[in-house]
Amino acid sequence: MAAELEEVKLFGVWGSPFSRRVDIALKLKGVQYSYFEENLDDKSALLLKYNPIHKKVPVLVHNEKPVAESLIILEYIDETWKDNPFLPNDPYERAIARFWARFIEDKCMPALWKALWSNEEERDKAAEEASELLQILENELKDKKFFGGETVGLVDIAADFIGFWLGVFQEIVGLRLLTNEKLPKLYKWTQEFANHSVIKENLPPKDKLHAFFKGAIEGLAASK
Missing domain, CATH: 3.40.30.10 (Glutaredoxin)
Structure with a gap:
């Protein structure tokens, strides 16, 4: 009840x-x-x-x-809610998952945001830093389907910006930070993530997101 x-x-x-x-x-x-x-x-x-x-x-x-x-x-x-757990039972594995979730939050997100929103003078350096961090995630993913193994876990959900938003931003600003050629494992993960049956239904419409952020970036550029 x-x-x-x-x-x-x-x-x-x-x-x-x-x-x-x-x-x-x-x-x-x-x-x-x-x-x-x-x-x-x-x-x-x-x-x-x-x-x-x-x-x-x-x-x-x-x-x-x-x-x-x-x-x-x-x-x-x-x-x-205990069904479909996001974190492993093993205390060490739980700690590792929390570490990578924080790595994405504290390191990757600011670096990616800076690379995508920087002016042209600062963009190359910012993009290089962001690429190095994405390479670390590529190495950590190894040959797993998801960071959580065969099922979506805490790290996968924390990395949703990389799994979906980053691709939209790359199209808008013309950067190629995450591609199949550069980061094949991480790129494959983005496809698995965005096409997961539950996740796919709960991502924002790509065309709407593209139009919104393209307008925001163009507005920012016009104001400089």
């Missing part, structure tokens, strides 16, 4: 890879939830109530208890 009384809400933004991490995790777990789309230029009173410190998305609210920050939310989801 308790499960029937559970109330799960997610506050997010449609094009945010951080929000989509939580969408994907909830869908993989089969959790029913209500989704609230936020406008970060005009944040709702509920978002400010549930995340008064950072005032950012995503925010998961479980029975009126809010949890913020996407990686923390992913672990909360995994510990709360």
Whole structure:
């Protein structure tokens, strides 16, 4: 009976890879939830109530208890709903998965963002740094289907930007950071990730994402 009384809400933004991490995790777990789309230029009173410190998305609210920050939310989801676990049982393997999730969050994401959004003078250096980090992920993936092995795990979900968004950005800005020629294992992983039955249904429409960020990049360039 308790499960029937559970109330799960997610506050997010449609094009945010951080929000989509939580969408994907909830869908993989089969959790029913209500989704609230936020406008970060005009944040709702509920978002400010549930995340008064950072005032950012995503925010998961479980029975009126809010949890913020996407990686923390992913672990909360995994510990709360036990089916289809994202983390291994072995303590060492769990620690390793957490390490790589943080590596993606703290190292890869800032480097990729800088490479994609830098002006032409800074782009080559930023792209070189981003490529080196992607090579590290290529080496870590080895010959596994997913970072989690045969099933999607914490690291795969944390790497959703690399699995989908990066390809869209590469088309817009003309960079070729992640290709089948340069990083065949990681490239194959992106195909497995984006075509996973549950994940595919919960990624933003590629054409909409392309148009939105192309407009944002062109607007930024015009303002310089």
